Amino acid sequence: MPALVSRRREELLDQLVSLFLAEGFRHFTLDDLSARLHCSKSTLYTLGQTKDQVTVNVVRRFFRTATGQVESAIAAPTAPGERIAGYLHAIGDALRPASAAFMADLAAHAFAREIYEQNTAIAARRVGELIAAGVTSGEFRPVHAAFVADTAAATMARIQSGAVLAATGLADADAYDELAAILLEGITIRTPAR
Secondary structure, eight states: OHHHHHHHHHHHHHHHHHHHHHHOSTTOOHHHHHHHHTOOHHHHTTTOSSHHHHHHHHHHHHHHHHHHHHHHHTOSOOOHHHHHHHHHHHHHHHHTTOOHHHHHHHHHSHHHHHHHHHHHHHHHHHHHHHHHHHHHHTSBOSOOHHHHHHHHHHHHHHHHHTHHHHHHOOOHHHHHHHHHHHHHHHHBOOOOOO
């Protein structure tokens, strides 16, 4: 019986992730969610005792799944430049299904925003590791890896906070694609044309 409950809980989390990504989450009540998922409120309570707890668990699920997808994108041993591009593009791909309503709700909900901030900080550290590996291997010019990583981290934090969207109109997913292009253009060693 516990396996069945656990499987149902996982299914609910996945359904809520899809719903939240499409429509946001702040406007929903537990009654609304129960009706949309065709389940009882007591079933929803397996995800949390309050709407905030349910929301946090769903947002955590989204970022846990996204992190797995992003890491899988660079799991195969490739050149550092390909890994950075793959990593940042994978972040963009993971965020692409997120509606403007979801992103606005993330920014407005303290706990959900904190989860996004934590994931952004982890991703920024990972980019820093990839930059340092590229400098060490000689694929990247001898840049100050910590500075470049800090610059990327600052941009990633601006993307996460909504500042990039507000200043440029560029959605988070697209901003990560642009960051990958700018970053690699700046640090990759170019061989002269013959």
